[in-house]
Amino acid sequence: MKFPRRTFDQVRRPDARALRILAAALASAVFYADTLTPLHIAVAVLYVVVVLLVAMSGSRRATIVTAWICSALTLIALAISHTDCIAGDAGGRGAMSLIAIAVTSLIAVRHQSGTARLVEQIHLLNLTHDAIVVYDMKDRIAFWNQGAEKLYGWPAHRALSQPIHELTQTRFPDAADVRAALLRDGRWDGELERTRRDGRVVMIASRLALLRDERGKPRAVLATDNDITCRKLLQAELQRKQDEMSAMLEAIPGMIWASTHDGTIEPVNRRWDAFDIARTHAPQNDQSLWRRLVHPNDLPRLENDWRTAVATGASFEGTARLRRKDGLYRWMHICAEPLFDTTGQIVRWYGINTDIEERKRVEEALERSEAFLAEGQRLSRTGSIAMKLPDGEMLWSQEAHRILGYAANVVPGMDLILARTHPEDVALVRQSYRQVLAEAPFIDIEYRLVMPDRSVKHVHFVAHLSARQSGRFEYVGALMDVTEAKQTEEALTRSMTELAHVTRVTMLGELTASIAHEVSQPIAAIVTCGHAALRWLDRPEPDLAEARDAIDKAIRSAKRASDIVWRIRSMAQKRGPTYAVLDLNALVDESIELVLHELHDHRVELEIAYVTPSPQINGDRVQLQQVLINLIMNGAQAMASVTGREKRMWVATRMADAQHAHVIVRDSGTGISAEHAEQLFEAFFTTRSEGMGIGLSICRSIVEAHGGRIWAESPPEGGAVLQFTLPVTMGDSNEQ
Template sequence: MAWSARPDGPTEFLSKQYLDYTGLAAEQARGWGWTAVVHADDLDGLITIWQTIIASGKAGETEARLRRFDGSYRWFLIRANPLRDESGNIVKWYGVNIDIDERKRAEDKAVEAEGELQRTIDDIPALVSAYYADGSRISINRREREFTRLSAEDVTNGGWRGAIHPDDIELEESKWRACVTTGEPFEHEYRVRAVDGTYRWHIARRVPLHDEAGKVIRWYGMSHDIEGRKQAEAFLAGEKQLLEMIASGSLLRDVLGALCEFIEGAAPDCFCDVHMIDWISSTFEYAVAPSLPSAYSDPIAGMPVSGELLPCGIAALQKIQVVAVDIELDPRWYTSPVRSHVLRHGYRSVWSTPVCSKEGRVLATFCIVQRKPAAPSPHHQDIIAHATQIASIAIERSLIEAALRRTETLLSEAQRLSSTGAFSWRVDTDEIAFSEELYRIFEFDPSAPVTLEQIRERIHADDIPSLTAQMARVRGGQSHLGYEIRLRMSDNRVKYLRTFGQVIRHHDGRMECLTAVQDDTGRRQAEEALGKARSELAHVTRVSSLGALTASIAHEVNQPLSGIITNASTCLRMLAADPPNVDGARETAHRTIRDGNLAADVIARLRALFSKRAPTIEPVDLNEAAREVIALSAGDLQRSRVVLHPQLHEGLPLVAGDRVQLQLVIMNLLRNAADAMSGVEDRPKRLVIRTEHDEDDYVRLSVEDAGAGFGADGSERLFEAFYTTKNEGMGIGLSVSRSIIDSHCGRLWAAANDGPGATFTFSVPEYSKYRSSGVQVGDSPRSVGVR
């Protein structure tokens, strides 16, 4: 629809199409009459723009709705151009109105669709953004606006970068630039800052929108909150690291410290500690609390578990969780010392949870404190359950490993002390495994594997047939019994071994021989020494006509020998049991070794005593020497119905003396005391052995009985040779005992009790007294000027 107007704006001409469309007559439309068909909402704007164009003298255009002859309105694009004369003055305006109603309706629909899309996007439970083809951001949805509080300007001018974590922005932008360049969708994870300043992990996926030609015209991105997943992944990773620490054998304190830090990371504002419990003393052993001040956690060590005033104590004893939401206001803790302790360090809430083993035994308590009053949330309860489970695993493993180490140490020490090793022999492969002690017995290199050929080379030539027969029986599946065998060492020394073992058959049918091997060489040598000692004692008896002395010495020697035989028999029965009683056998082996050593020492030192050689002086623990004698005499005393009351004073200094000779004196005094009460029927047969300090740096030992006493001859005659109050005694025991004590620069005497019985006492000098007097170990004490 064409038209023309004068330079100042009134219309002069309107085309037929214009008049037909509007239904106006030419006279009606000229001038400003055409304004009658302009939509009321568009008229003021149209006139203002037309006046602006006239004033500028430049071409211009605008949009407005014009009424059709039937009363309907349609959108038109109205354009005006000036016509100028040669002088440049405007002489007329020419214009054209182009119907754009269909385009406007399409645009309105697009706007409506865009609005609907925006409303839909706003309702999506994720962060959604729209981008131009070049990657610049257009808009964000309501959820992202609410989450980040980004303004419209932030969205379009790049301010949105401030909402991304600084550590993630570079990676996010590099991936986004690559995505825009390639036109390929991409996905990545990054952290977005929330309104409260915290960052939460999101996973973003951005996809392109293409036109019909395949060109990218827009991008859309959607980010989902994965903070929960990230926390779960971090939690699982932390648990895995803790379990790896446990599996690798890390120290328990280190594991529990890492556990506390792990829980504190998963529960901000919480401070954790683990209280280990020693149930033997019913006290808290120690606390592990890496984030708490030592002044807060250290005092827990040694505190009793019992009582109603400690949250951890109640949790441990009752196996329940104890929650103090506000320990300052909760009346349960008004009288508890823990209340002031907690408040003094600035904490208010205390949650204590027992850490239990699989069997339900309380191992420790897990405690969380906070600086403000609080109750555990479901999240807190979940992580507390994880913490107590991991702590239980760590503590149980530590206890098991400690017990295993103790068992291994005890077994190793038992093997060493009893000279008993062990080996296994896989019959089908001839694979041999030696224990450490057995390597020592065979004198093999412990770093090299052992073969059957090496063992055969070490066996005494005369015993090879016996070994071959035993191996044949094992290969035939027969039970493996004990036997003796000899070793010929590289320097021609001979070792005597005793073996005990059995054949076991595994579930896969393979046979394995498990054998204990004891080095019996010492016992053989002791028997030989004992035989020689008996011969010498018999010779002394014949020469001196003191047959009774021989009987007394034989009694001293037979005492440990009887113990050896009894213990060895017991050990065999324990090892032959099914299953073998290894712990009992080990303890019996200890007693066998002790008795064997005592027998050998008795023989050697009795010979020294009666050959007038000076005793060998060494530091001696008189209490320990007395305990060994008590152990040897226990059987005889029980059979005599004597009740022994040891009163051995602890902390006594070591004395200077010959251990075996002093034990002979103690043995003689105990036996005399028991004999003195043999006829007592009207009162308890009470025997007291006592050690204590004596004056002038001496230590005394007393043996008190409730027997018949001295008799009329007094106490001094008791120590004369061949004087006795017994019907069958020879009267040499106390005389020999006094000579032994005299040789130790000591004194032996007797005194009557206030009641029935007598007390025999000897006093010997402390070892330090000899050292200060210049006497060396092994010197005779006769050279020392003491009483």
């Protein structure tokens, strides 16, 4: 029989090739000594060592062949060294050598047979799925089969001679009791925990058997181990499921019951306690149970339906009033389903009684609730509109009829809505109706209505798609009259625009010195260039080129003064916002020019960093300049009380992400305290005694109206950082 090479792993042998080389060398030496040396001793007996060396390789065939070769060498050496006469002492020594070789070979072959049987037994032990381990009374491992390698992850060559309980970190229920039982009974069965080589803990079902010698002294322990981790996990999961099922049955808000195939009732959960019915395993007669609980007026119908269900095996369902132990009756919805076996016979019934007392009361209050709903819709100016698909049948509430200006007896329809829709919004409403027909999940639209008296209403309609039990889809929505809200919003917008204008005018008053300085520079340049041009013309030979150059400089200075005056006039002008595509870096540069003199007066050192290429934004130039000037002036005023160090301000632009530009204004002032951080952009909040507290609030309104966000931070190194983001645009530069 041939075995896999792995079978011999635990029967250790020296290297066969090395043994054979050594045996050949020794055989050559013995042959040489026996043939050529004048020794009168049985040198050929040393061939026994050669046979033993080959036998150690484990090959039966090689051992026998070696024995024959050694015998042949003995005879050859005897014939060569004693050619004249083989008889006498030489013949005796040769015979003794041959006998020694034969006996040694026989013993070696028998030993190999025993080893082969041992290997076969080891192979059989390796074939089992169990982990088989043999260890001595000092817990040192003497045998470790392949099942143990797979279970614990340790190869045999690493496990042998190791203390098993240290190697596997064994955790007994009680190690002393286990050892005592093993010594007393010779066996022990139980469960224990061990740790694999990879660190995973496994549960083991272990069977131990004690091996004693002929004197009864304990010699070794044979352990047969099985991995029961999965079984334990399944048992724990099963127990958890059972506990969960029990808890779920107790938590269900209903009286759960079971019955035998003939209808005998068995209460299951604690909900029966309120009806003074004990939960026992003994079935209770169905007639006595129902008669104790059911209202007399409901009993005949319920009993008849129950008997019919038991007889036919059909589902049972009914309603009745049941009496609690306090004597009060409550409405119950009673339903049950049969459980059939494989032959179609009813094995058990399972049912639940659900308290519907509240539902009965709700049904009684439904009409009153509908009246309240109608009144609430009237007060909130919100009507309900429902539309069924795909036929488009509509249902309007009373308030929806009033909002749309139709009598209550008018049949609702999409054509009536379109008839009231403002001509400019008809396309929008039709688009929404197409979304409805396409079964869009959500509709949200604001549009205008033109009433018969030519007045205009603003309405907001929202609806969502829902599926009914019939399988049909239906839109349920609300139509809100938001006319007053729109009017209030427009008034608020106008107020904010006027307030922003007042703030800009006030700010221009504060920047008078800076504006005068900015305007005086180009005017002084105009005067200087004019005088220079006159001097060039008054020369005996007028220098027209120099005069032209001076006049060109005067024109450029005049244009610069005109631009400054235009920007100041734009900020002072009272008008609505005008949106255009603007260069953000240029916008920041223009704003800084208007406050540069103020910054110099405050001894503020300004550092500017622009991102390239400059982001393009869509906004109102005047409003955004107002934001920038306000943030810069706030930073300068925050540094007014700073002494002993430089007053520095940083203004930078960058890209927050691919869709938003980022403007940062940072100062080295006193910073923002934690209690003021959340109130900084609220109206009428200020930290300055002379401040009004509306500047930053207006800045937030302007930035948010442009689709951006503004916030403030106080970095650890001091000062304050006020920054805002604006969406970038790829449009042209025409005003919109």
